[in-house]
Amino acid sequence: MYVILVYDIKQKRVGKMLKLCRRYLNWIQNSVFEGELTDVQLKELLYEARRIMNDEEDSLILFKNRDKKWLDKQIVGVERQSTDDFL
Template identity: 40%
Template structure:
């Protein structure tokens, strides 16, 4: 399945969340990740990220798309891929 994950996390925890998500899908914007992932890996990823979240302060949004062929993505301006910045 294809997922888009966005988050709003306290700056004290943001690097831990970002590093965890980077293990599973592509970092495309400051607080946005996207990519193909299996249900099992998504479950594992969410469990790892939840370790760093404080439920009354932070938020994590997960958009699941069963058929990635149904997605059309338009980028206006520079398409960023933060993963390419770190070789």
């Protein structure tokens, strides 16, 4: 499935969350990631994210779709990290 992940994490935990998300997804902008994940990978990512997060201070939002082709992506301005070059 194609996933867009957005998080808002307190500064003292943001480094750990960044490293975690980069293991599974492509970084596209501050606190925003995208990519293809299996169901198992998504469960692993969420399990590890919950271990980093403080439920009273932090949030993580997932947008899921079966396939990237059903998502119309438009970039206005500078693209932080292009994913178009990946094979």
